[in-house]
Amino acid sequence: MRRTVCDPHEDMFALRAHGPLIRIGGDAAVQMGADYLWQAMGYDVVRQILGDHENFTTRLRLTASEPISGEGATKPQELVGQISTYDPPEHTRLRRMLTPEFTVRRVRRLEPAIQELIDDRIDAMEAAGPPVDVQTVFADPVGGGALCELLGIPRDDRNQFMRRVRQNVDLSRGYKARAADSAAFNRYLQSLITRQRKDPDEGFLGMLVRDHGDDITDEELKGVCTALLLGGVETVAGMLGFGVLALLDHPDQRRLLFAGREEADRLVNELLRYLSAVQQPTPRMAVKDVVVDGQQIRAGEYVLCSILMANRDEALTPHPNVLDAEREPAPHIGFGHGIHHCIGAAVARTVLRMAYQTLWRRLPGLRLAIPAGQVKLRNAFIDSPDQLPVTW
Numbered sequence: 001m002r003r004t005v006c007d008p009h010e011d012m013f014a015l016r017a018h019g020p021l022i023r024i025g026g027d028a029a030v031q032m033g034a035d036y037l038w039q040a041m042g043y044d045v046v047r048q049i050l051g052d053h054e055n056f057t058t059r060l061r062l063t064a065s066e067p068i069s070g071e072g073a074t075k076p077q078e079l080v081g082q083i084s085t086y087d088p089p090e091h092t093r094l095r096r097m098l099t100p101e102f103t104v105r106r107v108r109r110l111e112p113a114i115q116e117l118i119d120d121r122i123d124a125m126e127a128a129g130p131p132v133d134v135q136t137v138f139a140d141p142v143g144g145g146a147l148c149e150l151l152g153i154p155r156d157d158r159n160q161f162m163r164r165v166r167q168n169v170d171l172s173r174g175y176k177a178r179a180a181d182s183a184a185f186n187r188y189l190q191s192l193i194t195r196q197r198k199d200p201d202e203g204f205l206g207m208l209v210r211d212h213g214d215d216i217t218d219e220e221l222k223g224v225c226t227a228l229l230l231g232g233v234e235t236v237a238g239m240l241g242f243g244v245l246a247l248l249d250h251p252d253q254r255r256l257l258f259a260g261r262e263e264a265d266r267l268v269n270e271l272l273r274y275l276s277a278v279q280q281p282t283p284r285m286a287v288k289d290v291v292v293d294g295q296q297i298r299a300g301e302y303v304l305c306s307i308l309m310a311n312r313d314e315a316l317t318p319h320p321n322v323l324d325a326e327r328e329p330a331p332h333i334g335f336g337h338g339i340h341h342c343i344g345a346a347v348a349r350t351v352l353r354m355a356y357q358t359l360w361r362r363l364p365g366l367r368l369a370i371p372a373g374q375v376k377l378r379n380a381f382i383d384s385p386d387q388l389p390v391t392w
Helices: 010-016 027-031 043-050 090-102 104-128 134-151 155-169 175-198 204-215 218-249 251-258 261-275 307-311 345-362
Strands: 021-024 037-040 284-286 290-292 295-297 302-305 389-391
Touching: 010 307, 037 043, 043 290, 043 302, 043 307, 090 104, 090 204, 090 218, 104 134, 104 345, 134 155, 134 204, 134 218, 134 345, 155 175, 155 218, 175 204, 175 218, 204 218, 218 251, 218 261, 218 345, 251 261, 251 345, 261 345
Parallel strands: 037 302
Antiparallel strands: 021 037, 284 302, 290 295
């Protein structure tokens, strides 16, 4: 789906003018092997669909003849452990194992390492001297390093490991090249899991192995790590880049970073709503005929949900296209909704708050080195600036 840097593309507003839920054709439908898809763009409709796991599934059919759900429904090997594609009760089993690793107490344990990572990247910016590409030198390494810290990826392995992760999601690269990187990525994860099975540490993987042992397979552990990395790394990196752009464009909002913890958290929450780096979660498929917003979605039909457009809906908050963290906090769906609400939301919020605060504390004169209209976006699954030159 298209966007204009921080904002939805004007075509998206024109499309939503036809209604909060519409039928569309085109390339998206062809890629899903369907004559048409449903596009949900209104806040109430998107929230209803994402929260309804009884009528909608994230498990896509491999063939038109495959059962929609229940016995006979299959899951590709590469999606094993990727919880966003699971339905209850399998989803419930995995989520119950993972949730304790994302408590506020566990996240706070990571804060010293995250702060060290953030400071290191700003040191690198200062050493390079302006202009510096804040996306490449700061946002990408902080997003990747925070997730590596959570998972327990050894520091000596991180640069190579993150290179593989990012190449895996770069849609501008050919299928064969991405497949080779994916294979290398999986081999590394398997070796890491094998080491953790033998000698679990205090990291995410070590704790899972220690607490659940034989209840979670190696393939599930690889899938869990893949989902966290491919989703979390690019989400945080994209939000950091977009957040720098948005805060440079709204200097009146930056003071909230230093007005207190509650005010800073409110600013991060508003940035997540306003920017919505994850434009679209996993497509939903109706498992039975269901009526949404007065329209019947038939069993087997797919629905695309626009997080960005839902979060820019007046049904959610007045003047949704204005960045204003001093308004009443809105229950946005930047991290999804329902059983698939992002499990790493607390980690992401913490990293974003700490990164924004430290960046402006150390570089209060930060400003763009190019016109905002020249900022290009990456060709990837999750939206992010490609390069973001800044000076100070």
